[in-house]
Amino acid sequence: MKLALFAPELFLLMGSLVLFFLTIGKDKARQSRNAVIGIALINVLVCLFSFRAEGNLFYDAYRVDLFSQIFKLMISGGFLAVLLLGRQLKGVSEDVRPEYYLFMLLSTLGLVFLVSSVELLSIFIALELSSFSLYLLVPMRDDRHGLRYQMESAIKYILFGVVATGVMLFGMSYLFGLTGTTYLNQLLPKLHAIATQPAAMIGIAMVMGGFFFKLAVFPFHFWVPDVYEGASNETTAFIASVPKLGAVALLIRVTMLVAPQGQAVVALLTILAVCSMFYGNLIALVQKDIKRMLGFSGIAHAGFVLLGLVTLKDTGYAASMFYIIGYLVMIIACFVVICTVSKEGENVTIDDLSGLHKRAPLLALTLGVSMFALAGIPPFVGFMGKFILLTGALREGHLALVILAALNTAIAIYYYLSVVRITFCADPENRPLVKVDMLTGIVSVVLMVIIIAMGVAPAGIIDLATSAVSAIL
């Protein structure tokens, strides 16, 4: 039975070994691609197999429960989807592809570790495993024009990342100093007992900083536009989607440390949420490059996720979970289109999507659905997630926050709508047809179905998430 507890991790670990051996050989780009897709596919099944596993490992530093297993399944699913949409890996040269896949797999492994870690040092190590592998993915972009733009992005990413980690470690030292323990379940009662002490609140807030960086919450967002733009489309697809799941999982765990009377942290979260939403949406309005636009819109969505955390309630956390899972699907759907439209792995501007309805009707539909979903228009998942978050936040009396969040929906619609307009109404001029192979078609249809299904029938996932969250403690 212990095997089921650790099955996804073990499997990914073995998979990374396989990839490691492939990196030693020459001209293994093809094999490593097939291997990693196979690993990711089986890993999803392994996660399903251990979905209901429950127990503690490694002296209770590692907890396997419904909460972690949901996230693991989503991370694995997201990983698989990113691999499938970036099958051709246009933006990365052949010689480094095995390494590329290896690091992507390691990053996923780190995230899988992360969502189960319930001890500060384990959290730190898991987070670093996933982050450092990600830092390496960014500069692996093919340097076609000799601009070394991806190097700049990678440096920015790693510098900001290290600072955020430093902030987090500093916060952890406070928590340890105040309580004498690094285990979350022991931290919780002790921190609740000293909830109003400023040091405790500062400690918690600083620990959150590390995950704000991953989730790209204001003011830890500075890396977003450059990294999104500088990294290859496939890398951005990964950075924009899967790590955010891990970040939200850990933010939920850390937010639980906040006692009900810890209103200062709630106020901080509220302010960050509002700043993220306004900053992301206002700057996204003027973007020309679609990846940059999605980066800023991601900042705004991160602000929305915080709406669930400020409630300090199980239902709120569940709403955040639902929202980030929905976001994963929506953003991956966008990147399916971006990666397919991009011919040789170059960046895609919004104008490049002109007349996509003629060049690739299915992709145009996918993009339209995901844009309206991101904008929060029903009947798509974006609306349902937003609605549940707003309901939860208003229930706890955050009226101003809810009104500001609602206003942001109205701001954001403009840039999403511009993409839709370009896609459906503009003339393709001389832009070539886009070839959509069978598998990409299937992936985009599946994603669209999920976007609609989660939007009209959210009950199942919300119930699951609620029971997962309430079982954490």
Add this chain to the structure above:
Amino acid sequence: MDFLILNNGFPYLSVLIFLPLAGALALLFLPGDNTARWGALIVTCVTAIISLNLYSGFDPTTAKYQFGEHNAWFPALNICYTLGIDGISLLLVLLTTLLMPLCVLGSWKYIEKRVREFMICLLIMESSMLGVFMALDFVLFYILWEAMLIPMYLLIAIWGGPRKTYASIKFFLYTLAGSVMLLVAIIALYLKTGSFSIPNMMGKAYSVDFQYWVFLAFFLAFAIKVPMFPFHTWLPAAHVEAPTAGSVVLASVLLKMGTYGFLRFCLPITPVATYMFMPYILWLSVIGILYGGFTALAQQDMKKLVAYSSVGHMGFVTLGIFVLNKQGIEGAILQMINHGITTGALFLCVGMIYERTHSRELSKATGIGKYMPIYVTFLTFFSLSSLAFPGTNSFVGEFLILVGGFAKSIPVAACAIPGAVLAAAYMFRMLQKVVWGSERNPDQAWLKSMDLSVREIIILAPLLLFVLWIGLAPTPFLDVMHTSVTHLVAQVNVACLDSVRVVQVMGH
């Protein structure tokens, strides 16, 4: 659930919502422009025929919601899939279902490119519009209310005129911005009552402050949709650029959602606030009537003329609603239907001219009466109806509204009267030019062999039938709404009397 009469037999309402949606899905997989046209026509016709059962099975003696369906949907938040119609929504549902086949027919030749997508958009529109009128759960209502923006946006943005980008984005932004606060208000109401059931929210003793804010959120959303002065600026742009069917749907059904929202939500849920804001809204309505009339008088573009006349006519409807008495509200509901029929018909007429001359300029369409006698006959009847000529449908509606208005406030009603005169002025101006023109008419002889085709007569004839039917014998239409309207007026009055009593008690 005492407000709902469950329908255990054939689920009419669900079928009406999902049939067009299923049709749209089917069209997605069927290639060919003509398949799309015929497919959409068949689906809308079947929907219309099914909807007739609603009228025959409707029980006008009860104010409860009929043909009810009630299923749990999202238990964690107590969201249900609840449908039902009463005397207020019945006619609007029928208006929608009966108009849609005409919209499809009206686009038969007008739409030449991407026919399949166009028909899919129309069918999705039909589903969501019907759902809005039937939903008794606020979340369901909101989902359909917003979801409708997508196909409508695409209708304008893809098949629209030269300034379609501007018009479509303006339409989307305006309506979305209006309804985000509606969402907050819905959630706030849910937190007070514990469910999203619309009838459950009615007649509750909310505090006056709470009612104010909820009312304002409602008002913003619905006033933009109606549109009331000063929120009307999206309307002319959207109407002028939209293709004919889009204009018809927009004018005949979409605008009614705003006034329907007032009736269904503002009045029964926030009666005290309604009462307090009533004078301002009445004057806004009067301004809208006069403003729409004067602006219509100055238009050279026929479509713009009809669009601005809509602002005026909808002003009458809001006036009728907010006089808060039985005649006014019944007149308003009837006028909603009338406006749907008449303005829809006028837009179709303008579209028919446009298909021939490729211009909507009044100056290009002068003097065609001599060459297109059938066309101008129809146009004359619809114009007369638009200016509320006795014997046509709008006369009955406007008359009732003014009766209600005079009973409420003589100055307001007196100020609205010139609106009726203005309507006559701009409609006769248009008619005079189109039918006779002057000695400087452009040569229209080439239109001689291009009078209305059988298809176009089939489109306009049913509308003309209803114009005269409602105009000469409005009883069957008024009868179905009596009970519901009486109930609604009672709801408002009881709540207002209660609050007045509370104030008095506190004063002593």
